[in-house]
Amino acid sequence: MEWTREKRYLPYDKWDALTLLKLQSQAARSDYQLHYHIRPSSGLLNDPNGFSYYNGRWQVFYQSYPFGAVHGLKSWVHLSSRDLVHWENLGEAVLPDTPLDSHGAYSGSAKAVGDKLFLMYTGNVRDENWVRHSYQIGAWMDEKGQVSKLPEALIKAPDHVTEHFRDPQILEHGGKYYAILGAQDKASKSGKISLYRAEQLTGPWEDLGYVDLPDMGYMVECPNLVFVSGKPVFIFCPQGLDKNVADYQNVYPNMYWAGESFDFDMGHFETKQKAPVNLDEGFDVYASQAFNAPDGQAYLISWVGLPDMTYPSDSEGWANCLSQVKRLSLKHGRLVQKPVKAIKSLREAEEDFTGDLAFDAGAQSEIKLTVKRGQKGSLLLAADQAGQHGIKLRFKTGKHARLTVDRGECGQAVNADFGASRTVRLPAGEDLDLRIFMDHSLFEIFVNGGAAVITGRYFAPADQTFVKMDKGIDYRARTWRLKDM
């Protein structure tokens, strides 16, 4: 089947229900399917949207194209949770069904106000010449999940940006509302973060120009501003960023910039950080969304998937997932990401190890591992029973300490043009602490208490669930099987 433009933008009511039912069943039965992460019911999942706390529960949405593993006509699927771990899929919430979002209800954010949840998102419209127009749309969701869209766009693209103007994040500060958006400046064709202000969420919204960060490649997607221990941190996805500015290996990186203060009205970001830093050191994180919750913490959730890439599950009609939720903190100006406490509620069948480390972890597992300082060796995850073909973690914990994760020998190749390994530097001569989560086709490796996170997909045969470490390594390990969420 060829995914023509016409096919990808076919309205949902022109698809037949049998096709959808078969896609849903096929996705549910996949050996690669995630069991404790948010995954698409069918088709393609991309950006997390509307990550928020409302009506006594955590809320998140994902960008959905239900009819195949391609970027087609997008909508929002809604999930809610009591604990940031167990998510209930409530189905479609924002459909592309108005003249302002006829070619996609694209990414946006949410903010609880009174007894409603306010959504602000990008309506994507293509005109008869297939020229893109983007509208920033407001909508109210009630406790029943009913969404009422405002009839007029809250923000139309200003003259100083191109058609690349999207992904609004709503913020509240000093009794006013602000929104930041990813933008491409029309004059310079460079990536910017646009800033808007309003007295009311429903507008009028005033253009305050760009945040005074340096230009970021040719476009910035999915900007977020979150306060971590009172410090502003911008999280965003620069496209076409010069690798001399900041090193990255993925097609587009997801990066952050931590600062000292942010002047909402002037758009001035005060920072000592010289350049953006990778948010995730792995292969597949993009479009992360962060927000400051009523509990005072900052939480982050990521799309595990990249634009313009393909994945082996595409042939099964579904693609991608969301990461687990990560709690943010800062240490020496660097972002630290930790699993939320409730992730422990998934644990069962705890096991401790001594001697040679070689065991069947199962397809859903958590492994806590400390490799003592001054060693060199490797650990295989998702290996076969013979201890081969796994994801290889090579570590040095002496001088020139580093950790390399290589997925190149494990199952099917995944976007190999962008390299099969990723390396993070480690503090020299210290113990290495790893907290590793495996979920069928996803690994999330928290390094040294979340100082780095290495996230990636892998697509190996279902029986590749073995863990094996080089003999003679001095370590401590504890592992758990994890339940379905």
Add this chain to the structure above:
Amino acid sequence: MEWTREKRYLPYDKWDALTLLKLQSQAARSDYQLHYHIRPSSGLLNDPNGFSYYNGRWQVFYQSYPFGAVHGLKSWVHLSSRDLVHWENLGEAVLPDTPLDSHGAYSGSAKAVGDKLFLMYTGNVRDENWVRHSYQIGAWMDEKGQVSKLPEALIKAPDHVTEHFRDPQILEHGGKYYAILGAQDKASKSGKISLYRAEQLTGPWEDLGYVDLPDMGYMVECPNLVFVSGKPVFIFCPQGLDKNVADYQNVYPNMYWAGESFDFDMGHFETKQKAPVNLDEGFDVYASQAFNAPDGQAYLISWVGLPDMTYPSDSEGWANCLSQVKRLSLKHGRLVQKPVKAIKSLREAEEDFTGDLAFDAGAQSEIKLTVKRGQKGSLLLAADQAGQHGIKLRFKTGKHARLTVDRGECGQAVNADFGASRTVRLPAGEDLDLRIFMDHSLFEIFVNGGAAVITGRYFAPADQTFVKMDKGIDYRARTWRLKDM
């Protein structure tokens, strides 16, 4: 929207996907929706099918009509579980897509054979004059969930039955295969259980006539034969049964008949039981399916829903659920039904009570309650905060001991023509033990260790989650909030 015959039998590929997505979301968001029972993704759920153990997991299917709360064109939706409590919905498995099941893939059973699961079910066909033809169809399901139907019917309706001939259960005995089916005898128009035998599951199947039970009304649906502690027990749904034979209040009952032995080849059932007995003493149990598992136990799962009835959730486009799984035993010739042990894995937030019993149990709860002997009083479940409008349990534990469950004051009326209360007799002068499960719109009350089970639906406002007992009753109570499955 009128549910014409044409509409109800519209092929799934003539429905549009948007309608299905909206129905799925609407069902997921319903305040009445079940959270730890098997429920339809959308539309109508009826009989459990193919309850079995295969590929290291428990398997069950349900009869599905995905497009509304009506009996339309049926398919099988598949779920599997590691523990009989946490079920994973794998979507559509058997679609009505051949000339032998063009008007519905109706009920049937499953048996693991080698590395495949064999399904035997009724293909429903209506000819151009809307005359019904039923075919008993065989199919192999593999570990990936792929279903391959055999091209020819295994059993065509014999001359001695009418078009009402369905719901095959596969059994294995003495190296041969047997099947029992619900039948209407053509000559007498009475309800019968037909018996077939084969050397191979794929046939040929030999008609052995009827099991020598008395005639049961005008039709028997969903016959099951299960061995409990070595004794044969028939479980079935007689339609039009004379209430002088066995008392029942629902439109059609689900009943059982326990015996001493069953001669598979002669169809002779040796029993001391004089008449069939209600399987469930409540309002809404039908089409239960039981099987003998590899662990030596007999397990039962029930449709909670009745033919020809309507429910308040119909207006939300979905209807019905399955019961929790019940483990069967026999005591003094009577069937005893107990929750499976793993149901305890749902428990959280345990609480014990003394003094007046009045508390908020939450919408998902388990309550263990002992009412001491020699008392009279009542207990309200799903009451409002003022302790009104609940499901009323009236008990007497002295002489003429009995328990009455009255749902007539609790929320919307449910098939009130068939009575709002059900009463079970209790042993005189003994403590009354209740184990009560609540799941938003479902109650399951296990009386005296499962000697009786009282199951029913109720449709009250979402905040009616309070429990209240008459003051001065001598009792012991412990309660748990229950997690989602």
